[in-house]
Amino acid sequence: RRRTRVHHLQEMTDRGEKWSMLTSYDVLTAQVFDEAGVPALLVGDSAGGTVFGHATTLPVTVDDLVPLARAVVVGAPHALVVADLPFGSYEASDTDAVAAGVRFLKEAGVHAVKLEGGVRSASRIRALVDAGIPVMGHIGFTPQAEHALGGYRVQGRGDAADALRADAVAVQAAGAFSVVLEMVPADLAAAVTDELRIPTVGIGAGAGTDAQVLVWQDFAGLTGGRTPRFVKRYADLRTTLGDAARAYAEDVRAGTFPGPEHSF
Ligand code: KIV
Numbered sequence: 001r002r003r004t005r006v007h008h009l010q011e012m013t014d015r016g017e018k019w020s021m022l023t024s025y026d027v028l029t030a031q032v033f034d035e036a037g038v039p040a041l042l043v044g045d046s047a048g049g050t051v052f053g054h055a056t057t058l059p060v061t062v063d064d065l066v067p068l069a070r071a072v073v074v075g076a077p078h079a080l081v082v083a084d085l086p087f088g089s090y091e092a093s094d095t096d097a098v099a100a101g102v103r104f105l106k107e108a109g110v111h112a113v114k115l116e117g118g119v120r121s122a123s124r125i126r127a128l129v130d131a132g133i134p135v136m137g138h139i140g141f142t143p144q145a146e147h148a149l150g151g152y153r154v155q156g157r158g159d160a161a162d163a164l165r166a167d168a169v170a171v172q173a174a175g176a177f178s179v180v181l182e183m184v185p186a187d188l189a190a191a192v193t194d195e196l197r198i199p200t201v202g203i204g205a206g207a208g209t210d211a212q213v214l215v216w217q218d219f220a221g222l223t224g225g226r227t228p229r230f231v232k233r234y235a236d237l238r239t240t241l242g243d244a245a246r247a248y249a250e251d252v253r254a255g256t257f258p259g260p261e262h263s264f
């Protein structure tokens with residue numbers, strides 16, 4: 001198996017083959033997902049919640065994500081690794097966007113970056129692409145704009161559908177190789193997918209997109225409490241790890257770990 005590249009994702013989409021993406025923030029999950037054949041990994045600013053314990057993605061910085069992205073690149077010899085440009089690293093200017101993108105390629109070795117916004121971010125996308133940095137767009141619900149959007153809500157309902165379509169077209173026209181559609185009605189996501197040439201990657205956007213992405217702690221059942229409706233749990237790691245920790249603590253209390261086979 002060779003490294004997945006941007007053109008491979010386009011070719012899969014052109015053949016009608018749906019493809020998957022998972023987030024990863026460390027070397028071991030990157031190894032596992034890469035060995036499982038997941039063709040694209042995202043070092044998301046969702047690390048704000050899943051790694052650093054923030055309530056939102058807003059506090060995440062480039063300095064936070066670069067070492068995580070580096071670890072994912074080390075762990076994944078085959079996947080295309082995409083890093084999120086965090087809030088504050090690209091809003092002010094195209095120059096900022098390119099500087100942040102360059103850091104991820106130079107210091108972490110990622111293959112592409114993702115940033116939020118359609119029409120409003122088209123100039124940033126173009127500047128990055130012109131610098132030789134492949135860009136994945138992200139429209140619909142964009143968590144970095146949570147306060148402007150009034151919280152976690154489905155985007156593009158009713159009259160807002162035309163604006164979402166315009167965002168999708170702007171992202172493609174600016175040179176992005178793919179675009180995430182987050183929390184968009186399934187019929188609208190399918191219509192956008194029909195309209196665009198580049199692959200659409202859905203999260204809470206129904207079955208009509210070209211690809212899907214999930215946060216790994218959600219899909220593996222490690223996240224506590226309620227997960228969004230669009231998550232399917234493929235494992236129950238929270239129970240598995242909790243049971244293991246309880247058994248270990250009990251063994252240590254009882255003096256049954258370590259045994260002679262663990263001792264020198
Ligand atoms: O940060 C992230 O994990 C994301 C995906 C959910 C698309 O942006």
Ligand code: NA
Pocket residue numbers: 044045046057084
């Ligand atoms: Na993100």
